[in-house]
Amino acid sequence: MKLIEMKTPTIVSAQEWETARQQLLVKEKELTRARDALAAERRRMPWLAVEKNYKFDGPKGKVRLLDLFEGRRQLILYRAFLEPGVKGWPEHACVGCSMVADQVAYVAHLNVRHTTLAFASRASQKDIERVKARMGWEMPWYTITDDFDKDFGVDEWHGTNAFIRDGDSVFRTYFINERGDEQMGNTWNYLDITALGRQEEWEDSPEGYPQTPPYEWWIWHDEPKTADEDRPGLVQLRAARAASKGGDIT
């Protein structure tokens, strides 16, 4: 990390800092309220009935979408890229999906809110089990066997779908992808409160702050020493960035 050219912010007295901090707090509170209002809108989204009978492979054999709820009222299903053809295979899921998986905390807290969180990929259960064990992940993780990924907008890119169950009927209530998936992990939220931020090129930072391209600093947590240039998946990420939205998927 080169900090030599970084122009650090003004160094002030505790009292002056307090004033600046209080001004920022006003803006932070506005954003918190704006976030609450967005979540309130999500709770008012109409529902879309899921008519097709999707089948997944699970640890105990074939299951329906309904079974993924594990009896709870709500299901959040994250589509992770873990399958042949994805860089990192067969040792790893895609590096970004791995980072999302790392940040899934104890699901007990979601479960007591009548909500099941699960992952789904195209890899076989055997391969999924192996990668989960290697990385220490414990959330349920299913194999997609039909058009589920295509029908729910996750055949080419990661994304999160939310469903609700009314008896045995299942409804799609929400879908989010791209930067919307950032809020599921908290690494980004932690970095956003640090002096240097995410240290990514797109950020509006004071002059001279260290910045590198987004996505490229990501690591598999069991291979933190892998040099960026050697890392499997990097070429793919660059290509994806170049191909989508004029090189910027932020």
Add this chain to the structure above:
Amino acid sequence: MKLAETELNREIVSEAEWLVARKDLLTREKEFTRQRDALSAARRSLPMVKIDKDYVFEGPDGKETLADLFDGRSQLIVYHFMFGPDWDEGCKSCSYLADHFDGANWHLPHRDVTFVAISRAPLPKLEAYKKRLGWRFKWLSSQGNDFNFDYHVSFTKEEEQKNKVYYNYATGEFISDELPGLSVFYKDENGDVFHTYSAYARGLDHLVGTYNFLDLVPKGRDENPDSTMDWVRRHDEYLA
């Protein structure tokens, strides 16, 4: 659960109609994302305060100063975990937050960030509780120094008697001798340490991945407005 099954009576629409509603919401979500980016940029422009006090903490590696805690990196995040010297257990809600620390902490060191938790309880209490809950993050005791008081997360008997405390940048009534918070520090090339940021109360909300997930589902967080975290348990204390 039964109650929730009957409560919801929602509009069920066609795929085309659903997409219209979803895209409409997406416009506002994108606005919010840009607003969040702008706010983070404002955080990076906050001035800093040089720290002249020598805080010494007791941790798994023995006695360490605040400067030592950076562990070779230039940024340090300290979670002020509510665990008073006389308490038998750490705070339940802080434990809920702490369930989200380790996942992020695989990645934070790769952005020049060291993450630790600090509490006033003596180290053996912290270590026993950490083992019980299965956490990996480094946890140090600030027992006997002013750290928690200086960063407005612990309060004195005198403040309690006067029923007047300074918390989350405002003066208010005494709530508890410990309150939650998080502080960020920066260390320059000369080894000088600066305070850049602290957040409290709902300022910590965005660090809780569970809430971020719950904000996507139809029932939302589904909390009691008078006592939002009353459903939260330590993760080994949920009944089912």
